[in-house]
Amino acid sequence: MSVFLYLLFLVFGLQATIHCVQHKSSDGKVTTCHLPQQNAALYKMPFINADFAFSLYRRLSVENSDWNIFFSPVSISVVLAMVSFGSGSSTQTQILEVLGFNLTDTPVTELQQSFQHLICSLNFPKNELELQMGNAVFIGQQLKPLATFLDDVKSLYETEVFSTDFSNVSASQQEINSYVEKQSKGKIVGLIQDLKPNAIMILVNYIHFKAQWANPFRVSKTEESSSFSVDKNTTVQVPMMHQLEQYYHFVDVELNCTVLQMDYSENALALFVLPKEGHMAWVEAAMSTETLKKWNDLLQKGWVELFVPKFSISATYDLGSTLQRMGMRDAFAESADFSGITEDNGLKLSHAFHKAVLHIGEEGTKEGATPDAGSLDQTEVASLHPVIRFDRTFLLMILEKRTKSILFLGKVVNPTKE
Structure with a gap:
């Protein structure tokens, strides 16, 4: 039996630092793995991330009591953590507190390294399990991101940054949807149907799982x-x-x-x-x-x-209002501090779209008979x-x-x- 799961999470911002190692797969493909030194925060992370997962689940359950619920907690945690590293002051504090971290107990640098270690471990190639997380940034063409931001997202997260004219709603929507469709290997088509012209910056995060x-x-x-x-x-x-x-x-x-x-x-x-x-x-x-x-x-x-x-199920959420109710308010306010991303004023979160799709069957998404064995x-x-x-x-x-x-x-x- 196979399972194919594809996730998309749209949000804004990120920044980080990390060391690298490389792995060469059997087909000759070289994969970069960003692996910092382990620290105390790394050992606490599974428990903190799990508590965030259950907290978010309960919020979604209340808001969608009669519907299927399906999302990727670890991917959302990673994306929000990356957003926090491009933020400052109370904006950063609130994001990390929603994730379950206390900056008094754990320095930001340790949290940053721990999440990078997590990304590396999850993305590192495995023989019989395919698991890959990735990102892309779509930024308004009127904004000038910091050079350090551009360098980090490319070298540390293998992320491309696309300058996008969000005033041309149709073209920008098509640009994002085409990228998402390609990266999800055709499993997510037409993700955005009603993009608003006031968008500023969008991060597309996807996760592919097959086992x-x-x-x-x-x-x-x-x-x-x-x-x-x-x-x-x-x-x-x-x-x-x-x-x-x-x-x-x-x-x-x-x-x-x-x-x-x-x-x-x-x-x-x-x-x-x-x-x-x-x-x-x-x-x-x-x-x-x-x-x-x-x-x-x-x-x-x-x-x-x-x-x-x-069965097959899918779930789509705009997590913006949910995250604000969980305490992440400043990131969506006019006073949001994302000074680690750009020196330009007025950058804030507008939406946090999330979509997950699950298919579970004898051969996953493949059709046809399976040998009677086992x-x-x-x-x-x-x-x-x-x-x-x-x-x-x-x-x-x-x-x-x-x-x-x-x-x-x-x-x-x-x-x-x-």
Whole structure:
């Protein structure tokens, strides 16, 4: 089973410093990896980033209570951190506090190095897992970015800066959409539909993820039409993948939910969380680094008869108002301080657009049959084993093992709604 996930996050500003190493892949392609020295902030980052992920999730859940939720917490954290490094005074403080950092405890330089280490670790080539984050800056042609900003985004983040005439809405919108479509390999088309002429600077951040399950599903076991309960009054029909396999799983009696871990073949895993009916809000409120640690400690491997829907979902947000409610106010105000980006006055955030797309199936986005191999038949193991059927609203987390980062976080309310 493959999973393809593509993310776009549009926001403004960035700046940084870092050391470099290079990796040469088997096809001869040289990849630059920006790797600073490790520091104390680096060890705290997975926990702080996770708390930010759950805080943002709860905000989005309140604002979109009856919709699918899906976003990339680590990518948003990285983009906001980069924005903070091009800012100053209370603008910078508020951005970092929303992310969960306290400048009294951790110097900005340490935070900067830690995020750069995170980017390097996530982007570094892996044999069976494709994970790549990247950026592009579209800046109003009337602005003059600092030379240090231009140098840093090119050498440290492999980011191109495009001078854009935002007064020509149609042309600038087409320019950004074309870039996004190319960088996402055609998976995100027409991202911006209503660009306003007062835009100043836009950062496009994308993340590409592709991985194989350690225990692939058999296509022949997939039920073509199975019931999925959206709510008390709504049921939809979805293809339901079926497998009898050994998984790490756990029933949390305190939170009234079932947790199941599905491993990828390299450096990543997915956590599927199925609350009992009527207990979703309880589980959402309890999500934290402590809860993740508890689940990790109590998960045990055993035979499970598993049913997971084959589905595609996408979610688009303008995170501007959400981030302001979380405390990031000055960045959107006339008094915003982005002096690390340009000496020109009046630079502030206008929007923070975010779009994520998920497809999950026997062969990811590929169509066609998959060889029947991998799982054992029911008759080959003892008949007494739990049956876990994800046939109602569930939570989904995808984590990168080495950095302990939450790559993606979401809630599947209706798997038929893309």
